Amino acid sequence: MSNDPRQWPISRRAALAGTLATGLGLSASPAIADDLASEHPSNPEAALKRLIQGNDRFVRDELRPQHVGKQWRARLTKQQHPYATVLSCSDSRVPTELVFDEGFGDLFVIRVAGNVIADDVMGSLSYAAEHLHTQLFVVMGHEGCGAVTAAIDSILGKSKQPEHIESLLKMITPGLKQADLSLPREKLISSAVEANVRWSMHHVAHCPEAGKAIDEKRALLVGAVYDLETGRVRLLK
């Protein structure tokens, strides 16, 4: 993807509407640009409710994603209005859209091992806030996360990883400073997963564009942990 946001393939319909309107001496009509937005929740609380309800259906094994058909996808070719940004782990057992029973154009998903905030993740968060105006920012970790487990093992001096994996772990370990290393291993990993979510949330809140949207109550920031056994997404208090 180009580094220049103006080259990014979104909202072309809105841009076209704006260009035409400017040429005609008119302001861009929101009715043209926003017809997809009306398909999604209208405020941050409703957005969170929709995610929770989707996960409930997933847990009950009653998936019925609405936004997957050909007609719906055709509406997405020139624009997108995802209602939530989800930063989650690359782990193959946590496919974000499925976990929330969502389809195309619903979620702006950033997946990276350990749901860490690398520089380019910050760029994606800024983009979601500034250009997509998503109403919800979710950091979702998961039980049994291999990246978090490796970070704990690194702190314990139990393992040495190749250079690029060590770089990844260095983004996790500062958030685990309070970890009680005397806990039984399973509890230790579980508490570290939660601490890692909170560490990433801390960075999301400090992303200027996302932070501004959250401060101005245009967006909500929530942390969550996905349970591999039950499929339940638990929101952090």
Ligand SMILES: [Zn+2]
């Ligand atoms: Zn993971």
